[in-house]
Amino acid sequence: MSQAQIPVAQQACRDEVVRVGASLFLRGYAHSTAGNISLRLDESQGGGFLITPTDACLGQLDPGALAWVSDDGQPLAGERASKTLALHRRIYAAAPQARCVLHTHSTHLVALSLQGVWSEPDILPPITPYQVMKVGHVPHIAYRAPGDAAVADEVAQRIAQARHPLRAVMLERLGPVVWHHSPAQAMALLEELEETARLWLLCSPRPAPLSDARIDELRQRFNAPW
Template sequence: MNDPRTHLAAAGARLAALGLSPGSSGNLSVRIDDRVLITPTGADLAAIDPRRLSVLDLAGTHLDGPSPSKEFPLHSAFYRRDTTTRAVVHLHARHATAVSCLPPWSPRSAIPPLTPYFVMRVGQTPLVPYAPPGDAAQADALEQLPFPLRAVLLQNHGPVLAGSTMARAVDAAVELEEVSALLLALGQRSPRLLTSDEAGVLARKYDSPWGER
């Protein structure tokens, strides 16, 4: 079970079972040394064939396998900006995508510190301005963001999350969807947020990226 291809396929099945990957939306990748394995274009995450993954280099050049997802520039950007990243998850999850259509809470995070687990498992999640799916310039903008992060919301599109393992990237994706659902459920109310000190304590303890408003 240490085969990264098998882990990727299992992660896709889990995300699909949770309803976070409707239809053939979403894409997953893992980094192995200087190569990236990514789901092919049009792949159904519920039924990924681990033997049929696209192989890219870190620049995004297609080396082997079927045609990669058109979102591969986003994955490449995360791998290039942080050498500890070993997996990337991009979804069209309903609640996170809904939040991506709203004004961001701050320049560094579309979502406020609503729960401790959002700060611990996801961290600050900036809203990246809209671009057509697969736009290389949007990926370049993500790569150049001048503060630490392991998740973004693509405006009017959905979340992209990175992790040091596929399991951590998937857990972050699940947590982001949950906090997004809570935020939407609160509507126009003014909820209590974690204070700066409270969020800072969690961020330091769990080595999570979080900054000031």
Template sequence: MSPETRLREDICLLAKSLFDRGLTGGSSGNISARLEDGSLLVTPTGSSLGRLDPARLSHFSREGRLLSGDPPTKEMPLHTAFYDTRTQTGAVVHLHSCHSVALSMLPDTDPDNVLPPLTPYGIMKLGKVKLLPVFLPGDPAMGEAVRGLAGKRSAVLLANHGPVVAGKDVEAAVYAIEELEETARLALLTRGLSPRLLTQDHIERLVKTFNVEWDA
């Protein structure tokens, strides 16, 4: 099996897992992943992550030209912004996951770091998650907002819309966005209950031990 064929199948398998567990519904959410030659495989526009066909994924050249497959997600500018500003990015995942969206709408959510320090893995896999403003779906300004972060964040939360996470490969990006959703769920479940948070010492040790991007 060629690397491209394997990656096509991995994208569809992971996408179906996200869909089956209710992390994104209908035709919402999109995934992209970079091949060794720098080209991108992208989930098509209007497609359900639960019913993707590996052969119909959009295939883009390094220069952004559609080579084959169905028309891509309208949120390509969001994906390419991560690839262009974070050279280590091998995949980008965007969902409309419920708890993350809910957290994005609350007035006291910290726009510089939306997730409270509840668990080690929330910090290890995500670093600080930036809250971005409300954009219309497909608005190129989403990509410009990500570019404005200059590659310093691997995860953002679009207000009233959903999370976007970049990872070294498609598995890493999926696992990280799952961690974001679970941490958002924990934040909502414990809201107003004065949960015991990780201390500043815990955070500093995690950042140092696991080389977490945290100062940005």
């Protein structure tokens, strides 16, 4: 499909992916050519997904070069899709409300993974109210080579088995993958998760988790996913 056939309504989506990528890069949440962004399109925007090209720098994205793929992953326009396309597609299938998926190699989260996470089901204990309210549980996914299809299978399984809706996982030695209803919400979730990891690594001694009573209050007042 030629670039001329890209729906006009899709341009705003392309611009938003570029804006989010630049914001993450400029503020240090992404670096070099690490990381990727995808966005689910509705029918008026042509359907399928937009995803950043393989080995693209999130700080220097070209809206016209973003890969446009069909629901089944077939290329429609743009450059070659990120090698994590299978993972993004499985997340969208397992979490139908998700409209945007972000993956970065954020420094403090990768450092946490290298140092040792709090537990396999939760990489961090619940230490701040906004972590509990905005992020929720974040399981640790054992290391596999970038783009390995087995990672997509495991993440989809974790989403299906979760007691509360999952919005993020941590790929060992690689970084977080988060998803939400919009690019802005996904970016805010990523920021909250990375900053929580930074707080945890900076504190000595380690802070105590919020009590069950305080977490229950956040559930009752804010519908916290914990």
